[in-house]
Amino acid sequence: DARVTQTPRDKVTEMGQEVTMRCQPILGHNTVFWYRQTMMQGLELLAYFRNRAPLDDSGMPKDRFSAEMPDATLATLKIQPSEPRDSAVYFCASGWDRATEAFFGQGTRLTVV
Amino acid sequence: AQSVTQLGSHVSVSEGALVLLRCNYSSSVPPYLFWYVQYPNQGLQLLLKYTSAATLVKGINGFEAEFKKSETSFHLTKPSAHMSDAAEYFCAVILYNNNDMRFGAGTRLTVKP
Numbered sequence: 309d310a311r312v313t314q315t316p317r318d319k320v321t322e323m324g325q326e327v328t329m330r331c332q333p334i335l336g337h338n339t340v341f342w343y344r345q346t347m348m349q350g351l352e353l354l355a356y357f358r359n360r361a362p363l364d365d366s367g368m369p370k371d372r373f374s375a376e377m378p379d380a381t382l383a384t385l386k387i388q389p390s391e392p393r394d395s396a397v398y399f400c401a402s403g404w405d406r407a408t409e410a411f412f413g414q415g416t417r418l419t420v421v
Numbered sequence: 422a423q424s425v426t427q428l429g430s431h432v433s434v435s436e437g438a439l440v441l442l443r444c445n446y447s448s449s450v451p452p453y454l455f456w457y458v459q460y461p462n463q464g465l466q467l468l469l470k471y472t473s474a475a476t477l478v479k480g481i482n483g484f485e486a487e488f489k490k491s492e493t494s495f496h497l498t499k500p501s502a503h504m505s506d507a508a509e510y511f512c513a514v515i516l517y518n519n520n521d522m523r524f525g526a527g528t529r530l531t532v533k534p
Contacts, residue, residue: 312464341522351511351524364521399464401522408472409455410522412464 310334314413326388329416331400340383341401390420425514427525435533440499442528444512453515454495460508507532
């Protein structure tokens with residue numbers, strides 16, 4: 309049963325702490341997306357990768373957010389330092405190519421207090 | 422510029438009634454279009470997609486959507502609503518000259534007994 313796996317599912321952290329969210333895309337997928345979902349902004353695209361190379365991270369606050377793909381089986385989204393306004397659900401999704409659907413993970417619910 | 426617009430943040434129907442969720446895109450070249458559903462505390466699940474084949478696309482759970490180039494629309498319909506259809510629905514687009522998937526603001530569907 310192929311699925312996108314995100315860890316952790318829930319994270320509560322104090323303001324100023326570093327947060328790392330991990331995503332294991334479906335084996336064989338070459339595209340990975342990171343989205344942030346909030347009530348106010350809806351689903352925002354933060355970054356996406358094709359064949360592990362970052363194609364667009366313009367949606368990501370550069371001063372505190374970073375996204376990487378150390379290898380084809382792992383994508384990471386890091387926030388340092390975290391702020392209360394970063395509280396949201398972060399979704400990772402993967403796909404084969406630009407014209408196919410994206411398969412979503414269950415999300416990481418981040419709460420920064 | 423907004424790539425995809427969903428008209429109506431909330432739609433309420435009675436069980437057994439027609440479901441119509443509206444989506445319009447802004448592109449001179451027909452894009453790839455998708456409808457996703459999100460149940461509470463879950464990731465997004467693909468309902469159906471349009472990738473320039475048949476203009477009437479059938480998806481899971483009895484949903485279908487029709488691509489209308491003249492109206493730049495891709496509205497989602499279901500003839501008879503079930504209680505289990507209550508969820509948030511997102512229209513998404515991949516533009517012809519782009520690589521990323523952009524989502525509309527979402528429409529929350531409520532089904533009344």
